[in-house]
Amino acid sequence: MTAGPSNATVDEGYNFAFLDEQTKRMLRRAILKAVAIPGHQIPFGSREMPLSYGWGTGGIQITAAVIGPADTLKVIDQGADDTTNAVSIRSFFRRMTGVATTERTPDATIVQTRHRIPETKLVEGQILVYQVPIPEPLRWLEPRESETRKMHALAEYGAMHVKLFEDIVRFGRIETAYDYPVMVNGRYLMRPSPIPKFDNPKMDQMPALQLFGAGREKRIYAVPPYTAVKSLDFEDYPFQIEKWDQPCALCGADDTFLDEIITDDKGGRMFVCSDTDHCEQRRAAGHRGTGAPQSYVAAVEGGE
Amino acid sequence: MSETPILEVRGLTKRFGARAAVRDVSLELWPGEVLGIVGESGSGKTTLLNCLGGRMPADAGEVLYHTGDGREVDMLALSEADRRRLLRTEWGFVHQNPRDGLRPDVSAGGNVGERLMALGQRHYGNLRDTALDWLKQVEIDADRVDDKPRAFSGGMQQRLQIARNLVTHPRVVLMDEPTGGLDVSVQARLLDLLRRLVRDVGVSVIIVTHDLGVARLLADRLIVMREGGLVESGLTDRLLDDPREPYTQLLVSSVLTV
Numbered sequence: 384m385t386a387g388p389s390n391a392t393v394d395e396g397y398n399f400a401f402l403d404e405q406t407k408r409m410l411r412r413a414i415l416k417a418v419a420i421p422g423h424q425i426p427f428g429s430r431e432m433p434l435s436y437g438w439g440t441g442g443i444q445i446t447a448a449v450i451g452p453a454d455t456l457k458v459i460d461q462g463a464d465d466t467t468n469a470v471s472i473r474s475f476f477r478r479m480t481g482v483a484t485t486e487r488t489p490d491a492t493i494v495q496t497r498h499r500i501p502e503t504k505l506v507e508g509q510i511l512v513y514q515v516p517i518p519e520p521l522r523w524l525e526p527r528e529s530e531t532r533k534m535h536a537l538a539e540y541g542a543m544h545v546k547l548f549e550d551i552v553r554f555g556r557i558e559t560a561y562d563y564p565v566m567v568n569g570r571y572l573m574r575p576s577p578i579p580k581f582d583n584p585k586m587d588q589m590p591a592l593q594l595f596g597a598g599r600e601k602r603i604y605a606v607p608p609y610t611a612v613k614s615l616d617f618e619d620y621p622f623q624i625e626k627w628d629q630p631c632a633l634c635g636a637d638d639t640f641l642d643e644i645i646t647d648d649k650g651g652r653m654f655v656c657s658d659t660d661h662c663e664q665r666r667a668a669g670h671r672g673t674g675a676p677q678s679y680v681a682a683v684e685g686g687e
Numbered sequence: 688m689s690e691t692p693i694l695e696v697r698g699l700t701k702r703f704g705a706r707a708a709v710r711d712v713s714l715e716l717w718p719g720e721v722l723g724i725v726g727e728s729g730s731g732k733t734t735l736l737n738c739l740g741g742r743m744p745a746d747a748g749e750v751l752y753h754t755g756d757g758r759e760v761d762m763l764a765l766s767e768a769d770r771r772r773l774l775r776t777e778w779g780f781v782h783q784n785p786r787d788g789l790r791p792d793v794s795a796g797g798n799v800g801e802r803l804m805a806l807g808q809r810h811y812g813n814l815r816d817t818a819l820d821w822l823k824q825v826e827i828d829a830d831r832v833d834d835k836p837r838a839f840s841g842g843m844q845q846r847l848q849i850a851r852n853l854v855t856h857p858r859v860v861l862m863d864e865p866t867g868g869l870d871v872s873v874q875a876r877l878l879d880l881l882r883r884l885v886r887d888v889g890v891s892v893i894i895v896t897h898d899l900g901v902a903r904l905l906a907d908r909l910i911v912m913r914e915g916g917l918v919e920s921g922l923t924d925r926l927l928d929d930p931r932e933p934y935t936q937l938l939v940s941s942v943l944t945v
């Protein structure tokens with residue numbers, strides 16, 4: 384890309400949202416198919432994007448196909464709006480569409496994400512776009528695409544439990560913590576992308592539309608609003624989400640996914656919400672945690 | 688033995704290009720019976736076995752199978768979904784090379800439990816208990832249950848493959864040279880085990896071998912194949928002691944000289 388003008392203005396010379404209309408129509412057709420068959424992977428003709436694979440080109444193409452001038456876009460990476468990946472995708476769409484962007488989940492109509500689902504409950508009318516590195520949940524046991532396609536078609540999913548079985552053999556519990564496999568609508572086995580299993584229950588019966596894009600593997604899949612999404616497990620080893628023995632140090636939330644932050648070089652650490660927007664909203668509403676250690680606050684403020 | 692065969696093969700033909708690897712083969716498998724298929728290398732034994740379950744598409748013929756719930760189906764004409772479901776639930780396949788029939792990086796317990804999980808069993812404790820029970824039946828120490836078969840000896844791998852197949856009590860098991868490539872003493876142990884299991888589980892078996900000693904030990908009946916076609920069939924002792932076809936006589940006598 385050429386060195387862009389300031390990010391408030393739209394780049395001339397590009398079609399709205401970068402992709403040409405024909406490509407967007409092709410993508411929308413794939414998305415509609417995906418919505419019609421929840422959890423089923425639809426191949427699409429992935430386009431070259433001005434970002435390399437691994438930067439979420441699958442998610443970007445979906446967002447480009449569904450975004451309109453009236454939309455408001457939020458982009459997160461690991462729960463944060465300010466990481467390099469999130470910032471560059473957000474500024475890309477600002478330049479290519481001129482749409483409003485936000486960090487506030489309730490204000491967004493489209494949320495593109497890598498590795499998290501926002502803590503703030505999504506509502507009807509919102510679209511959650513996931514960036515997917517590996518779409519095929521059966522790939523670990525079957526390298527042939529023709530065979531995995533057949534296994535999906537015939538719902539031959541028994542072997543998927545072998546993987547969780549092996550977790551229990553090795554660790555005494557189901558150790559899989561990210562990209563935890565789910566059954567969608569009681570029919571298709573799906574990889575939710577590398578979100579923590581903490582987020583899996585949020586996918587179940589979510590009022591928002593969930594779209595998944597894998598750029599390198601050229602697959603789109605979807606979970607329509609209010610669809611059953613169930614995490615695989617065993618009767619005697621039921622699915623469980625991560626728990627922390629302390630609340631967020633900043634906002635005091637005890638029901639969110641927490642990141643561990645090292646606060647000094649003497650082994651000091653604290654746990655804070657990985658969803659930075661949710662954490663800020665809570666603090667703005669007056670919620671407080673135990674607070675960060677003074678040494679850490681001083682170091683961070685001094686460094687800015 | 689009951690009056691209807693569990694499997695009736697009629698006019699089965701499989702060509703590779705112009706050559707017929709299996710030529711107009713008809714045979715029957717009766718409930719509880721062990722049927723041996725013998726013949727020299729390249730005679731079409733493996734190809735025949737692969738066609739029976741429909742894993743390899745045949746060019747002509749029928750494979751009529753009497754299902755557990757009393758239906759008669761042609762394995763070659765079934766929809767792929769129905770066929771694969773039957774193979775998963777009522778059939779077993781023991782490969783010559785255990786690598787083809789095992790998941791080398793999945794624990795022995797997981798290998799035995801896979802078919803049960805495929806049938807919907809979702810209780811880890813029960814799956815593990817069943818796996819332990821089957822490891823015992825195939826004489827693998829219980830303390831190997833969490834080990835990966837990659838580290839097992841050839842004989843152990845073969846026994847594990849048998850346990851993995853028999854765990855769901857299939858009605859038909861196809862075995863392709865299950866003792867091939869094993870030391871003689873290991874072979875003997877495996878044969879004893881197979882004999883006992885086949886009797887205990889009451890399964891019907893088709894076993895391919897080019898070892899007539901194996902055939903005599905395990906099979907109730909034998910068929911002899913040559914260049915894709917059936918040469919002769921009969922009760923094992925009769926066929927080996929009193930072969931009628933010149934080719935069978937040759938086959939038997941060459942073994943006697945070994």
Ligand SMILES: Nc1ncnc2c1ncn2[C@@H]1O[C@H](COP(=O)(O)OP(=O)(O)OP(=O)(O)O)[C@@H](O)[C@H]1O
Binds near residue numbers: 703727730732735
């Ligand atoms: N996939 C294939 N493509 C072409 N020809 C094949 C194929 N598989 C087998 N054949 C040929 O078909 C014939 C029968 O082979 P098959 O493997 O069934 O024999 P076999 O009796 O099992 O031999 P062996 O005792 O060596 O295992 C041989 O001539 C073989 O070369």
Ligand SMILES: [Mg+2]
Binds near residue numbers: 732734863
């Ligand atoms: Mg063979």
